[in-house]
Amino acid sequence: MQNKQVWVFVEQRNGKPADVSFELLSKGRKLADTLRGELKAVVIGHNVKDIAIETFKYGADQCFLIDHPDLHYYRTIPYSRVLISLINEHQPRIVLFGATVIGRDLAPRVASNTKSGLTADCTDLQISDVEYLKKTYKELLLQIRPAFGGNIIATIITPDTHIQMATVREGVMQMRECSKPKEINVIEIPFIPHEVDSLVEVIEQTQEESKVNLKAAPIIVSGGYGLGSKENFQLVFELAHTIGAEVAGSRAAVDAGFITPDRQVGQTGVTVRPKLYIAIGISGAIQHRAGMQEANKIIAINTDPDAPIFDISHYGIVGDALEVIPKFIEVYKSKLR
Amino acid sequence: MYNSIVLVKQVPDTANISGKVMKEDGTVNRAMLPAIFNHEDKVALELALRVKDEFGGTVTAITMGPPRATEVLRECLYMGADRVYLITDRKFAGADTLATSYVLSEVIKKIGNFDLVFAGRQAIDGDTAQVGPQTAEKLGIPQITYAEQIIKIEKNEIVVKRKIDGGSEIVKAKMPILITVIKGAAEVRPPKAKRIMAYKSAKSLLELETIVQGNSLLYIDKLVEEYKDRNLYIETLTTDDLPVDLDRCGIKGSPTKVHKVESVVLAGGNHIRIEPTKEGISKLIDILIEDKIF
Numbered sequence: 001m002q003n004k005q006v007w008v009f010v011e012q013r014n015g016k017p018a019d020v021s022f023e024l025l026s027k028g029r030k031l032a033d034t035l036r037g038e039l040k041a042v043v044i045g046h047n048v049k050d051i052a053i054e055t056f057k058y059g060a061d062q063c064f065l066i067d068h069p070d071l072h073y074y075r076t077i078p079y080s081r082v083l084i085s086l087i088n089e090h091q092p093r094i095v096l097f098g099a100t101v102i103g104r105d106l107a108p109r110v111a112s113n114t115k116s117g118l119t120a121d122c123t124d125l126q127i128s129d130v131e132y133l134k135k136t137y138k139e140l141l142l143q144i145r146p147a148f149g150g151n152i153i154a155t156i157i158t159p160d161t162h163i164q165m166a167t168v169r170e171g172v173m174q175m176r177e178c179s180k181p182k183e184i185n186v187i188e189i190p191f192i193p194h195e196v197d198s199l200v201e202v203i204e205q206t207q208e209e210s211k212v213n214l215k216a217a218p219i220i221v222s223g224g225y226g227l228g229s230k231e232n233f234q235l236v237f238e239l240a241h242t243i244g245a246e247v248a249g250s251r252a253a254v255d256a257g258f259i260t261p262d263r264q265v266g267q268t269g270v271t272v273r274p275k276l277y278i279a280i281g282i283s284g285a286i287q288h289r290a291g292m293q294e295a296n297k298i299i300a301i302n303t304d305p306d307a308p309i310f311d312i313s314h315y316g317i318v319g320d321a322l323e324v325i326p327k328f329i330e331v332y333k334s335k336l337r
Numbered sequence: 338m339y340n341s342i343v344l345v346k347q348v349p350d351t352a353n354i355s356g357k358v359m360k361e362d363g364t365v366n367r368a369m370l371p372a373i374f375n376h377e378d379k380v381a382l383e384l385a386l387r388v389k390d391e392f393g394g395t396v397t398a399i400t401m402g403p404p405r406a407t408e409v410l411r412e413c414l415y416m417g418a419d420r421v422y423l424i425t426d427r428k429f430a431g432a433d434t435l436a437t438s439y440v441l442s443e444v445i446k447k448i449g450n451f452d453l454v455f456a457g458r459q460a461i462d463g464d465t466a467q468v469g470p471q472t473a474e475k476l477g478i479p480q481i482t483y484a485e486q487i488i489k490i491e492k493n494e495i496v497v498k499r500k501i502d503g504g505s506e507i508v509k510a511k512m513p514i515l516i517t518v519i520k521g522a523a524e525v526r527p528p529k530a531k532r533i534m535a536y537k538s539a540k541s542l543l544e545l546e547t548i549v550q551g552n553s554l555l556y557i558d559k560l561v562e563e564y565k566d567r568n569l570y571i572e573t574l575t576t577d578d579l580p581v582d583l584d585r586c587g588i589k590g591s592p593t594k595v596h597k598v599e600s601v602v603l604a605g606g607n608h609i610r611i612e613p614t615k616e617g618i619s620k621l622i623d624i625l626i627e628d629k630i631f
Binding site: 013018073076077080100101102104105107108109111112113115116117118119120121130132142143147148151152153154155156157158159160161196199200201202203204205206207208218219243275276296297299300310311313314315316317318319320323324327328330331332335336 | 349351433434435438462463464465466467468469470471472473474475479480481482483496500501502503504505506507508509510511514591592593594595596597598599600608609610611612613614615617618619621622623624625626628630631
């Protein structure tokens with residue numbers, strides 16, 4: 001019988017696990033249940049046993065731990081060597097990575113070596129039987145992703161290879177701790193250094209600790225190109241300041257220099273799911289919607305009544321932001337201060 | 338002296354998709370889209386040219402694609418590439434990133450004698466960022482992805498600043514190596530007028546074949562020789578010219594398949610319309626207070 005293991009590469013930076021890895025474990029748990037298979041985590045690094053233990057809170061049945069001083073920094077070659085040999089040995093059915101810089105550096109390397117199918121930047125994963133070219137395939141992984149600049153949604157399958165790999169965007173899967181954590185089952189795998197590992201050495205790392213944490217913000221006020229100028233965009237900051245929200249922007253607003261790239265919401269920016277998202281002067285291209293449509297409540301303010309953003313909004317105000325925002329601030333202050 | 342090979346791609350301009358481009362079945366009508374030089378690949382070429390400007394050596398650009406992709410190779414020549422290769426064959430069509438990287442790695446091996454392979458981080462039609470690393474793996478060389486600056490090159494070592502999640506890092510690597518670059522890595526030089534004059538009539542084998550078809554007095558072998566003599570022949574490689582396993586090329590060699598494509602459908606507007614007046618906004622704020630959002 002074919003094995004039905006679902007694997008998640010658990011990414012860490014300086015000993016801190018990436019959120020996306022726990023999001024993937026939560027999703028991986030569901031996929032493994034559907035397949036009636038096992039969920040396994042792979043943790044690579046130095047002094048990262050705590051992370052291995054944490055994976056069981058998110059549903060891992062087993063965790064491979066490869067812990068060695070040479071693995072302190074992520075480097076393509078030693079990390080891919082470890083993963084390739086594990087995958088060759090165990091032949092998992094599914095291997096998932098975060099679509100981060102590390103995941104997008106590592107996954108293709110591993111897929112190329114193991115000749116596996118790999119789909120980048122998925123926003124949804126499902127298990128389903130598939131009819132493809134008049135053949136029926138049981139329980140394939142549907143790898144769903146925006147394509148062609150976000151204008152279409154493509155479902156990719158890997159029908160004829162055993163190992164199905166995907167990278168998944170950060171923030172699109174929900175992180176959920178299991179009601180009852182799994183029993184701790186860590187398998188430590190020895191790491192044998194090889195001379196090829198030192199072909200690339202990390203000399204220095206700079207973490208620009210971003211003060212912006214859009215993902216954690218309960219309320220986000222987001223501005224688009226429709227605001228017209230950087231000066232007008234200040235109104236977005238003013239409104240956010242008044243109501244205690246974080247400020248974000250669409251890609252067009254970032255490209256126009258209205259706001260810094262670390263505040264970009266959308267397919268190439270951050271994915272958020274706040275309690276309230278106020279979209280101002282944002283038309284609502286699919287690329288932007290991909291990053292915010294999961295918000296609990298969405299308010300759209302736009303001069304164009306046909307702007308697609310209204311289709312996913314709960315409340316819509318057709319009007320000029322330059323007039324609507326000051327009114328909003330004034331009324332808010334009168335009620336809540 | 339360092340020899341560079343640059344991987345370039347012609348892509349549909351996905352940033353400018355209009356309604357007409359989407360077919361009724363939800364697929365994209367590529368023919369309706371202008372084809373452009375993938376910008377990050379141009380940045381990759383720029384970095385290779387800068388290495389050549391400073392240390393000497395050669396720059397070779399290669400692209401896999403339909404005959405039309407010759408256009409981006411001519412652009413490479415205009416910018417300063419020494420040699421260009423078009424890799425084209427119907428048997429290469431429908432390739433996913435794995436099959437693409439297989440063919441590219443075979444071409445790079447055939448060209449040989451390289452220190453650096455440059456590529457854009459990703460192409461805007463697929464946004465996968467996979468072909469670079471997959472090619473490096475097949476060549477058995479290390480990689481640096483998301484490069485934003487070459488800091489130093491000395492002997493067989495290169496020092497590069499690259500972007501990482503939440504910051505950047507500086508890495509030192511031994512050549513040969515494959516480097517993928519992000520768009521901020523360099524300002525791209527404009528094409529040189531002199532080189533445009535020199536290379537605008539450079540032609541690939543397929544373009545010369547088209548000329549021959551329209552003129553019974555011409556023979557393809559002779560024409561190729563003539564273009565080679567004038568330094569205007571764009572090397573054209575097909576499955577016949579490469580030691581490739583056809584089962585690993587094109588759609589046959591691609592494990593990933595497109596099962597379904599849907600154009601993006603909106604949920605439909607069920608939103609509550611709020612008047613852009615103080616009264617309207619006041620009501621909205623009351624609702625939000627009620628919902629304990631404010």
